[in-house]
Amino acid sequence: MSYAIKSFLKQTGAFALVTIFFTLLTLYGLITLESLIFEDYFSVVPKAGTTQQEWLENFNFVGVVLALVAALCAVGWAITGYWFYRIKRWKSTGGRFLWLLWFFGAALFSFFTAMLSAFEVQDSGNILAMGFYLLNAIIIYWPVSILFSPASVKYAPYFARPVSV
Amino acid sequence: MSFYAIGIGGTGAKCLESLIHLAAAGLIPGHDKKLYLLFVDPDGSNGSLARAGKLLETYTSAQAKQFGGADFLDTKVRSAKDRVWSPLSQQNNNLGNFVNYGTLETDLQHLFDVLYSKEEKETSLDKGFRGHPSIGATVMAAAFDLEASEPWQQIKNNIELEINNGRKAKIMLFGSIFGGTGASGFPTIARLLRNWIGMLPDGSACLIGGTLMLPYFSFETVGGEELKAEAKDFLLNTQAALQYYYQKEEIKELDCTYLVGSDDSRQVRQTAIGGQEQENEPHWVEMVAGLAAVDFFAQEHSARGDYFLIARESPDRLSWTDLPDEHGKVKTNILQLTRFAFAFLSTYMPMLEDILANGRGYRAPWYIDYFARPGVDLRSSLQEELRYTQTYCRDFVLWLANVEYSVNGKIDDQILNLIDFTSFAEEREDKNGKRFIALRKQFSLDAFQNIILPNMKSDVAGLEVLWERMCSSKPKIQSNSSAWAFINQLYRLCGVVD
Numbered sequence: 001m002s003y004a005i006k007s008f009l010k011q012t013g014a015f016a017l018v019t020i021f022f023t024l025l026t027l028y029g030l031i032t033l034e035s036l037i038f039e040d041y042f043s044v045v046p047k048a049g050t051t052q053q054e055w056l057e058n059f060n061f062v063g064v065v066l067a068l069v070a071a072l073c074a075v076g077w078a079i080t081g082y083w084f085y086r087i088k089r090w091k092s093t094g095g096r097f098l099w100l101l102w103f104f105g106a107a108l109f110s111f112f113t114a115m116l117s118a119f120e121v122q123d124s125g126n127i128l129a130m131g132f133y134l135l136n137a138i139i140i141y142w143p144v145s146i147l148f149s150p151a152s153v154k155y156a157p158y159f160a161r162p163v164s165v
Numbered sequence: 166m167s168f169y170a171i172g173i174g175g176t177g178a179k180c181l182e183s184l185i186h187l188a189a190a191g192l193i194p195g196h197d198k199k200l201y202l203l204f205v206d207p208d209g210s211n212g213s214l215a216r217a218g219k220l221l222e223t224y225t226s227a228q229a230k231q232f233g234g235a236d237f238l239d240t241k242v243r244s245a246k247d248r249v250w251s252p253l254s255q256q257n258n259n260l261g262n263f264v265n266y267g268t269l270e271t272d273l274q275h276l277f278d279v280l281y282s283k284e285e286k287e288t289s290l291d292k293g294f295r296g297h298p299s300i301g302a303t304v305m306a307a308a309f310d311l312e313a314s315e316p317w318q319q320i321k322n323n324i325e326l327e328i329n330n331g332r333k334a335k336i337m338l339f340g341s342i343f344g345g346t347g348a349s350g351f352p353t354i355a356r357l358l359r360n361w362i363g364m365l366p367d368g369s370a371c372l373i374g375g376t377l378m379l380p381y382f383s384f385e386t387v388g389g390e391e392l393k394a395e396a397k398d399f400l401l402n403t404q405a406a407l408q409y410y411y412q413k414e415e416i417k418e419l420d421c422t423y424l425v426g427s428d429d430s431r432q433v434r435q436t437a438i439g440g441q442e443q444e445n446e447p448h449w450v451e452m453v454a455g456l457a458a459v460d461f462f463a464q465e466h467s468a469r470g471d472y473f474l475i476a477r478e479s480p481d482r483l484s485w486t487d488l489p490d491e492h493g494k495v496k497t498n499i500l501q502l503t504r505f506a507f508a509f510l511s512t513y514m515p516m517l518e519d520i521l522a523n524g525r526g527y528r529a530p531w532y533i534d535y536f537a538r539p540g541v542d543l544r545s546s547l548q549e550e551l552r553y554t555q556t557y558c559r560d561f562v563l564w565l566a567n568v569e570y571s572v573n574g575k576i577d578d579q580i581l582n583l584i585d586f587t588s589f590a591e592e593r594e595d596k597n598g599k600r601f602i603a604l605r606k607q608f609s610l611d612a613f614q615n616i617i618l619p620n621m622k623s624d625v626a627g628l629e630v631l632w633e634r635m636c637s638s639k640p641k642i643q644s645n646s647s648a649w650a651f652i653n654q655l656y657r658l659c660g661v662v663d
Contacts, residue, residue, distance in 0.1 A: 003630050090512065090632065091519050093528060151636035155527035162534055 245316030301349025379426025
């Protein structure tokens with residue numbers, strides 16, 4: 001097996017494992033917490049024909065789908081980021097552009113999915129839900145890409161810095 | 166152990182040039198690698214000497230900025246303050262003045278007239294001994310003084326210090342047998358050094374070796390000068406000199422003698438009696454001479470009385486197996502240095518310059534790891550250690566390309582020998598229509614894996630892998646050592662073969 005393939009599997013494999021960890025954290029921690037917020041502190045009032053329970057189930061379902069999409073975007077960043085520099089474009093700023101592309105891909109997908117899938121409500125529940133979706137996407141995508149991006153693009157994500165300095 | 170190398174004349178200077186590159190490739194043996202260099206030439210403006218001197222300056226300037234341990238340029242190369250010793254002074258610039266001909270007694274004047282022609286007495290020697298060793302031998306023997314003149318005194322003191330501390334020293338002399346300065350200086354300096362070492366209490370701790378360069382190039386005859394070296398005389402001069410060495414047992418003054426030459430005496434591009442114009446391109450024979458010094462330095466004992474012979478397998482080709490390489494390091498080390506120079510010149514230095522100009526250091530993670538630190542000034546590093554390294558790398562790859570080019574004197578895909586330099590150097594024509602080798606403005610990055618022949622693509626990493634490894638490295642940097650830590654790491658990684 002060539003060095004490139006071995007290195008690719010090593011770096012993107014590690015990245016994928018950490019992404020899975022953050023995704024599970026989001027699915028079983030964050031989304032549950034957000035559901036609790038909606039249940040106990042911010043009672044959503046859906047429009048006629050929809051119960052609060054149905055709205056919450058929808059919120060959880062969309063949240064899970066969007067978390068998985070964010071995880072896929074993160075892995076997509078790792079794969080494309082790894083191969084980006086294998087074609088001798090070192091002076092290019094495209095590494096950061098690529099990172100932003102995947103990031104906004106995850107964020108915009110969350111935004112539009114939330115817009116299209118949400119049941120109508122009488123208050124600002126859907127706006128808060130959208131905020132949570134975005135937060136979930138950021139929490140999956142950003143820390144993983146800051147800490148575990150492939151070596152050649154490890155500082156392309158915003159605020160990525162050497163740990164040991 | 167410390168090593169001394171003395172290059173006598175233009176060819177000697179070119180041999181030292183090769184030795185500096187071999188030292189940079191880490192081929193000088195031992196742990197505490199020290200190499201002391203001295204040039205001997207009455208023609209201080211000689212172009213070949215100037216190029217070798219400039220190379221030495223670049224090497225020592227880069228090394229002076231080293232901080233902490235070194236992988237790249239690990240041999241400490243030094244020279245005297247005046248790195249060129251000339252046996253002539255400004256006033257005594259011809260043989261007549263040198264011996265004070267005008268004040269000699271009449272009988273001595275007549276004897277002198279028998280030994281030397283009018284031209285030999287009166288021609289200015291500021292461009293060397295012009296292929297007349299009889300002039301050089303007189304001047305060298307009279308001017309050489311280990312006790313009173315620098316830099317000889319300094320060399321003497323250094324060697325005495327080494328021996329008194331129980332260490333050994335080795336001196337290697339380089340000179341051509343067929344010219345003027347080398348042919349006259351080589352035996353004279355060897356004999357005088359031997360006499361001095363013989364008087365030391367532990368003289369056996371200092372060995373003297375010599376590399377005599379037999380003819381390996383020729384040149385067009387220079388018009389308008391009466392006293393000059395002529396290529397047509399080279400073989401005859403060589404035959405006479407070798408006969409002299411044999412009969413007088415001059416070679417026995419040396420602990421080890423190497424005779425290096427080539428029967429393929431191709432014309433050099435520029436023909437000149439001396440001065441700046443006498444700058445001949447590097448030649449593969451000089452690399453072999455440098456390797457002879459490496460061999461001598463690595464020998465445990467004196468090789469007096471032993472005779473070894475190596476030759477090329479094919480008269481018009483040169484392969485790595487033709488080169489003396491007892492420890493199997495020559496090809497590996499030169500490959501590492503070549504890869505380093507190529508990568509540094511084509512990718513890393515331009516990237517650092519680009520980051521300094523345009524920012525966005527995140528493009529090169531190794532930049533953030535090594536340079537984006539408190540107290541590290543990239544601008545000053547680019548003006549000093551990185552710039553010296555760049556200059557050295559340029560000198561090295563150009564030298565290597567010329568070594569390859571000198572084997573056949575043309576570029577032909579079918580007859581490549583040691584390296585394929587076409588990715589970083591190209592053939593150009595000078596104003597006289599003569600071809601020479603110059604560095605390309607843009608290197609062909611895809612060829613990185615295939616510079617050293619035979620093709621090593623399968624087990625040598627490409628630039629992408631090198632870049633990735635640089636980005637993955639975890640530097641342990643002390644203050645002020647960022648640039649050298651970066652250089653050393655890049656150099657180390659260029660030696661990794663999968």
